[in-house]
Amino acid sequence: IQALQISENKIIKTKMLSRACFRQFSASIRRMSSTNIVETNIDSGTGFATVTLSQPPVNSLDKNLLTAITDRFKKLSDDSSVTGAILTSKFDGKVFSAGLNIVDMFQKSDDHLGEFWGMVQEWYLTIQGFPKPLVSAINGHAPTGGCAMALMSDYRVMVEGKTIGLNETLLGIVAPFFFADLMIAAVGRRHAEFALNNGYLYTSDEALKIGLVDEVVNLDQVVPTALKILTKMTKTPQPAYQVCKNFLRKETMDTLRNDRAGDIAHFVGFVQQPNVQKAIGGYLQALKQRKK
Numbered sequence: 031i032q033a034l035q036i037s038e039n040k041i042i043k044t045k046m047l048s049r050a051c052f053r054q055f056s057a058s059i060r061r062m063s064s065t066n067i068v069e070t071n072i073d074s075g076t077g078f079a080t081v082t083l084s085q086p087p088v089n090s091l092d093k094n095l096l097t098a099i100t101d102r103f104k105k106l107s108d109d110s111s112v113t114g115a116i117l118t119s120k121f122d123g124k125v126f127s128a129g130l131n132i133v134d135m136f137q138k139s140d141d142h143l144g145e146f147w148g149m150v151q152e153w154y155l156t157i158q159g160f161p162k163p164l165v166s167a168i169n170g171h172a173p174t175g176g177c178a179m180a181l182m183s184d185y186r187v188m189v190e191g192k193t194i195g196l197n198e199t200l201l202g203i204v205a206p207f208f209f210a211d212l213m214i215a216a217v218g219r220r221h222a223e224f225a226l227n228n229g230y231l232y233t234s235d236e237a238l239k240i241g242l243v244d245e246v247v248n249l250d251q252v253v254p255t256a257l258k259i260l261t262k263m264t265k266t267p268q269p270a271y272q273v274c275k276n277f278l279r280k281e282t283m284d285t286l287r288n289d290r291a292g293d294i295a296h297f298v299g300f301v302q303q304p305n306v307q308k309a310i311g312g313y314l315q316a317l318k319q320r321k322k
């Protein structure tokens with residue numbers, strides 16, 4: 031009887047232990063209720079959130095993805111258990127983000143364009159205003175809006191052999207002032223003028239040389255390197271980090287905040303010009319043809 035009692039106690043203890051272990055394990059990585067186009071995992075040990083853009087095929091920023099990213103970053107800002115974040119893409123080795131969805135700018139009504147641009151503004155204001163350290167793990171190409179999104183983070187780790195840049199002029203469109211200011215802040219006015227006027231798309235190594243990205247590494251090192259730097263960055267005490275980041279970024283954000291309607295009107299007026307529509311249509315066609 032005694033032996034039976036001992037083994038029964040052992041079984042109960044083992045069950046309790048394994049339940050505790052399971053609780054501990056599942057608590058260390060928390061999956062936020064994510065949309066499937068923006069997956070988010072939070073490590074409860076470090077408080078680091080990994081936000082993975084997962085909209086096939088190339089994370090082009092349409093209304094759905096813009097809204098999902100914006101909502102996610104607003105939640106992460108408000109979540110006091112989150113200390114910092116990494117932004118990356120599910121399509122590693124291929125594309126970080128193909129930038130704004132071109133289809134949303136082609137043959138659309140003024141209302142559609144206005145709503146789309148309002149979402150672009152909100153996405154920019156939210157990520158650029160994210161109060162905690164944010165590191166981009168750029169694991170694929172990052173043209174146009176993809177580059178802008180990476181520039182909104184506080185540190186950029188990029189995979190070797192891909193491209194990045196604000197190359198809008200090559201499409202016959204012009205990056206908004208708040209994208210241009212992101213580039214100026216990272217690489218200085220001279221490089222930014224050259225990059226934007228000529229729609230220059232930098233290789234990873236070229237981007238490193240001008241300071242557009244901070245590190246270039248092998249694909250399998252992109253996220254670990256980003257995590258390493260995030261660990262260092264989160265050592266800066268809060269609210270010092272957020273106060274400093276905010277005052278350095280405030281001017282351009284305020285310019286936009288103070289005239290969002292004017293900025294939307296400017297975008298709609300520009301994009302609806304027949305020659306701009308023709309250029310966007312031609313570019314879309316060329317993108318499709320590339321495959322053939």
Ligand SMILES: CCCC/C=C/CC(=O)SCCNC(=O)CCNC(=O)[C@H](O)C(C)(C)COP(=O)(O)OP(=O)(O)OC[C@H]1O[C@@H](n2cnc3c(N)ncnc32)[C@H](O)[C@@H]1OP(=O)(O)O
Nearest residue numbers: 087090128129130131132133171173174175203204317318
């Ligand atoms: C005042 C006006 C301000 C406007 C500001 C605009 C800022 C922007 O962000 S404009 C966005 C411009 N984006 C680009 O120029 C990027 C275009 N895409 C690419 O260069 C490539 O797709 C890539 C290098 C990112 C990836 O190449 P990959 O070979 O892997 O994929 P693809 O076969 O080219 O593309 C797959 C699929 O996706 C479609 N697509 C690609 N990019 C976009 C996009 N930005 N918007 C909408 N759709 C896009 C592409 O056409 C293919 O579609 P199909 O499979 O249907 O052929």
